[in-house]
Amino acid sequence: MPVRSRRTLLTAVAVTTGLTLAAVTPALAGTGADRTRAAGVSTAQGDPRNATQRVADFYGAYIDSVWAADDPAAAANAKALRAFYLSSGAQQRAAAYEAKNHADGVLFAQNVPVRWKVAYTGSGMGHSTSRVTLTWSDGANAQVTAIDVQSDLKTLKITGLQPAD
Structure with a gap:
């Protein structure tokens, strides 16, 4: 050459x-x-037909709304999300928890987590169960709590929320 x-x-x-x-x-x-x-999230995807994905969508949007306490639309958005994703029974139980414990009935806390993740844990009898893991701070000793979430497979509405043991 x-x-x-x-x-x-x-x-x-x-x-x-x-x-x-x-x-x-x-x-x-x-x-x-x-x-x-930007480095922390490279892709995101979803499927509105998947009950666990719907739980993840709800918790992601709900936490974003509660986190943005200084945004005037945030409280209305959190309320609308609860109305859309939670069955009427789950909404009533969350409200009862809030009245009794003076804490959020979806997060089971008075503050807002910095991270969350959702994992499928099983299904049966027309329901799906998911475990929502909430991380409350950064660092090596971050507090972590979990919530067991039950969803109706037909309506995909969240029908039960319960702090995990």
């Missing part, structure tokens, strides 16, 4: 590599203060 052809080929490879890195690096790094948050 002549020297000029090799130089042209190497130049083309170098330019292509440089342009690729220039295009990809900002997307991977994020911008400013969002850099840390």
